[in-house]
Amino acid sequence: MPVPEGSVPDDGDALVVLRGVDKHFGTLHVLQSIDLTIRRGEVVVVIGPSGSGKSTLCRAINRLETIDGGEIRIDGRPLPAEGRELARLRADVGMVFQSFNLFAHKTVLDNVTLGQIKVRKKDRRSAEERARSLLDRVGVAAQADKYPAQLSGGQQQRVAIARALAMDPKVMLFDEPTSALDPEMINEVLEVMRQLARDGMTMVVVTHEMGFARSAANRVVFMADGRIVEETTPEEFFGNPRSERAKDFLSKILHH
Amino acid sequence: MFDFLEGYDLLGAFWVTVQLTFWSALGSLVWGTLLAAMRVGPVPLMRAFGTAYVTVVRNIPLTVIIVFTSLGLFQTLGISLGADRFTTINFRLAVLGLTAYTSAFVCEALRSGINTVPLGQVEAARAIGLSFPQILRIIVLPQAFRSVVGPLTNVLIALTKNTTVAAAIGVAEAALLMREMIENEAQLILVSAVFAFGFICLTLPTGLLLGRLAKKVAVKR
Ligand SMILES: Nc1ncnc2c1ncn2[C@@H]1O[C@H](COP(=O)(O)OP(=O)(O)OP(=O)(O)O)[C@@H](O)[C@H]1O
Numbered sequence: 001m002p003v004p005e006g007s008v009p010d011d012g013d014a015l016v017v018l019r020g021v022d023k024h025f026g027t028l029h030v031l032q033s034i035d036l037t038i039r040r041g042e043v044v045v046v047i048g049p050s051g052s053g054k055s056t057l058c059r060a061i062n063r064l065e066t067i068d069g070g071e072i073r074i075d076g077r078p079l080p081a082e083g084r085e086l087a088r089l090r091a092d093v094g095m096v097f098q099s100f101n102l103f104a105h106k107t108v109l110d111n112v113t114l115g116q117i118k119v120r121k122k123d124r125r126s127a128e129e130r131a132r133s134l135l136d137r138v139g140v141a142a143q144a145d146k147y148p149a150q151l152s153g154g155q156q157q158r159v160a161i162a163r164a165l166a167m168d169p170k171v172m173l174f175d176e177p178t179s180a181l182d183p184e185m186i187n188e189v190l191e192v193m194r195q196l197a198r199d200g201m202t203m204v205v206v207t208h209e210m211g212f213a214r215s216a217a218n219r220v221v222f223m224a225d226g227r228i229v230e231e232t233t234p235e236e237f238f239g240n241p242r243s244e245r246a247k248d249f250l251s252k253i254l255h256h
Numbered sequence: 257m258f259d260f261l262e263g264y265d266l267l268g269a270f271w272v273t274v275q276l277t278f279w280s281a282l283g284s285l286v287w288g289t290l291l292a293a294m295r296v297g298p299v300p301l302m303r304a305f306g307t308a309y310v311t312v313v314r315n316i317p318l319t320v321i322i323v324f325t326s327l328g329l330f331q332t333l334g335i336s337l338g339a340d341r342f343t344t345i346n347f348r349l350a351v352l353g354l355t356a357y358t359s360a361f362v363c364e365a366l367r368s369g370i371n372t373v374p375l376g377q378v379e380a381a382r383a384i385g386l387s388f389p390q391i392l393r394i395i396v397l398p399q400a401f402r403s404v405v406g407p408l409t410n411v412l413i414a415l416t417k418n419t420t421v422a423a424a425i426g427v428a429e430a431a432l433l434m435r436e437m438i439e440n441e442a443q444l445i446l447v448s449a450v451f452a453f454g455f456i457c458l459t460l461p462t463g464l465l466l467g468r469l470a471k472k473v474a475v476k477r
């Protein structure tokens with residue numbers, strides 16, 4: 001695996017570590033001995049053709065998907081198999097989905113307080129206080145008492161980000177957070193993510209938004225057919241891709 | 257014209273019907289929800305039990321179940337459900353039988369409601385660290401119930417009418433009184449009409465009320 005100088009993982013500061021991670025769906029080998037280290041405060045963009053395993057990688061990191069081999073450590077601790085321990089660890093890993101997945105029968109405010117109260121055991125008052133400040137931070141404070149269906153896609157996704165942040169996660173995973181959005185709403189979500197990156201949040205972002213990758217990512221991971229094919233800085237990747245797969249992929253998405 | 261009604265406790269009989277319906281509805285709501293939880297849960301043994309229960313119970317005639325509670329549970333095994341008077345024993349046995357039967361239908365209605373909750377919401381709930389019981393209780397079931405108020409209303413109406421089977425083990429509800437009156441009185445058609453009207457009085461408002469509720473609580477997506 002080509003690891004360029006300057007981004008050689010310093011394991012002392014490693015927050016998420018994948019070692020030889022394997023995953024099959026039936027006969028399909030979707031993750032093939034993946035090695036990846038994400039350091040504290042780092043923003044890693046994962047990019048690659050459809051079906052290359054990007055979503056599966058994200059889902060494996062907070063164990064929405066089990067793995068068949070290898071090891072995943074979060075902040076030095078291996079992922080527990082099941083139960084309470086796993087739930088606690090999941091709360092430390094925020095996840096933002098392509099389809100927002102807000103709780104449809106709960107108000108925006110309740111979406112953001114729920115985890116704080118039920119998982120972090122905070123009292124309602126401080127949970128609401130925190131929720132309102134987070135909603136303010138992502139620019140949807142005025143929508144606090146509405147239901148998700150009453151919000152635009154961009155607003156819903158920002159609420160989803162606030163919901164994940166409310167757990168005070170150590171790392172945030174984004175799986176194509178802007179793919180389901182109308183073009184005019186993409187930027188409002190990306191701007192929130194850029195701000196998060198500036199504030200030092202550790203982030204793994206699956207996205208095809210080149211602008212975001214260039215402006216916010218420390219590193220680009222290029223996946224194809226269940227493998228990490230290239231792992232380098234955004235400048236290197238977009239300016240001077242090494243593998244044929246990456247060149248081919250970039251020429252396709254840049255000419256669309 | 258309605259002289260033949262004299263000497264019969266019509267209201268009393270329908271009151272027993274209402275009580276049978278109420279307690280059985282309550283029981284089958286609880287047991288049906290538990291069954292549905294088992295069927296969607298992660299424990300293989302519970303899933304198997306839930307599936308087997310629903311399959312078996314749905315395919316047995318209610319009369320057989322009710323008669324079994326009396327002949328099997330009470331007269332053979334001596335289970336009297338904590339009552340000592342015959343009428344109370346039979347009433348409780350009937351509630352037990354009706355609950356056992358109706359909960360299979362509640363479970364199936366609820367399960368179709370659970371299937372309307374997008375999987376993504378469950379994953380989001382897992383991702384913030386909620387446990388399986390919490391997800392079921394806070395995210396899935398509230399939305400499932402709201403989407404199946406209609407089907408559950410049908411189950412409730414069917415249950416109201418099914419309480420007449422309790423007559424088979426001598427519970428003094430409406431159908432038992434009807435049988436008695438048909439034997440004693442000449443106005444066969446009128447007697448039947450009175451009881452039909454009585455049941456409509458019970459089920460029609462239920463249907464209308466719950467129909468409104470269904471619209472009101474529907475989750476917008
Ligand atoms: N639950 C599943 N069962 C079976 N196959 C699956 C499942 N989830 C994903 N796959 C398959 O695994 C492969 C990798 O899927 P994955 O969703 O990780 O790709 P991706 O890189 O995120 O693609 P996209 O850009 O389309 O989102 C695909 O071929 C997909 O069809």
Ligand SMILES: [Mg+2]
Pocket residue numbers: 054055056175176
């Ligand atoms: Mg994907």
